[in-house]
Amino acid sequence: MALFKPKTNVSVANAQLKIPDHIAIIMDGNGRWAKRRLMPRVAGHKTGMNTVKKIATAASNLGVKVLTLYAFSTENWSRPNDEVNFLMQLPVDFFSEFVPDLIKNNIRVQIIGNIDELPKSTRHAVQNAIVQTSQGSGMILNFALNYGGQIEIVEATKKLAQQVADGDISPNDINGDLFSEALQTASLGKLAAPDLMIRTSGELRLSNFMPYQSAYAELYFTDVLWPDFTADDLLQAITAFTSRDRRFGGLDKYESES
Template identity: 80%
Template sequence: MALFKTKTNLSTVQAQLKIPEHIAIIMDGNGRWAKRRLMPRIAGHKTAMNTVKKITIAANDLGVKVLTLYAFSTENWSRPSDEVNFLMQLPIDFFNDFVPELVKNNIQVQVMGNVDGLPKGTQIAVKNAINQTVQGTGMILNFALNYGGQVEIIEATKAIAQQVADGEISPSDIDANIFSKALQTANLGILAAPDLMIRTSGELRLSNFMPYQAAYTELYFTDVLWPDYTADNLVEAIESFTLRDRRFGGLNDKYESES
């Protein structure tokens, strides 16, 4: 798609596009990227870390308010132990290297998922990054780490059931607002639901990523493998988003006039 000019000049592009407030990305294809180059899978994950840095800065420059990245799922523990160990080291290396730039760009780190289930060193790196960027008032860089959407919904249900058991609320009080406050995105408030969800590598599924929050999210799939993903690719996804008519189950004047 080439409807918008000067993709590499993000300030120009920003004026031409409808920028999603919350973008979520399923960063897929690291292993395939490495395999095509006859390299070990961990080489793909290492290169992917640099892509995270580039896309984070690009999203921030475009005016995105929340960027949620699916970094490690609850199902990823089933991978070979050497790969899992490498993936657990990545947040340590990433934050040690990138936090100063995040602070410089006023970006705040948040994390959703079971952080307490991570190795101790990874936990420390994550919590340090959160503390060091807590004053950031710009974009939120939200990592889904040891995260599973079905587990999130189950845990939210348990928490609400406990509120009922404790007499804090009655079953009839339970609504979308109460349920949303029990989810791991509660701290994002009105930005909890992604406007746009991108999946790289050509796979056409959500893979247990934010199933509740993504009920009305615009989906965008690309064949580009995550280590090859660029700011121009991000702009292409936002171009597609810009041209879409989001009605959330209703109608708008434009739709009615054309029907």
């Protein structure tokens, strides 16, 4: 069962929901989904790609401003070569099929992660999708591809250290805002920090996904495997988010008056 399961019904009217500006999802469980069906792991990844299409469309329709999806981590390179090769082909297939729908729905593609290390065909597919959807003014569909949160923090630190060495800034100039500008999510501005972090498949960890940006994200874990995750499951997570009291380390009105 889901951790922090909402008490309210997922059929609650959308007008009553607090729609998160930024939702981040760790899309977990593709391999287990396939194994339970006596299918190869890649079959789960293929089905999971179709889930991305459904959830991206649902999130856009709900008014989410940024949807960040953990598509491939820096640690995923350690998987068997056949599986890695299949995963590298998925963005090619995904964008060739889905870019017209993204454009139709006014969705813009962005990427965090080091895409320079990706195979040429994968890199080109990603770059073309970014260009083709660049005029979209609606939801940002932000893929974390060859992404690692700890590496991101280290690289941001190196960037700032170089600016200090070059005399462009002093150590005392470094603050939260400046550090955020050195991260890969800088282009998202005030939307860089996820409001809601969802992980499917029952695992209870963040797995190196946006550790700095998610400091105050509301966490939602569900046993549902990613290929089975539906728009209703997304609504259930948002319903749980709606019931949360986000105080960011402060007190709510009633506690502060007591």
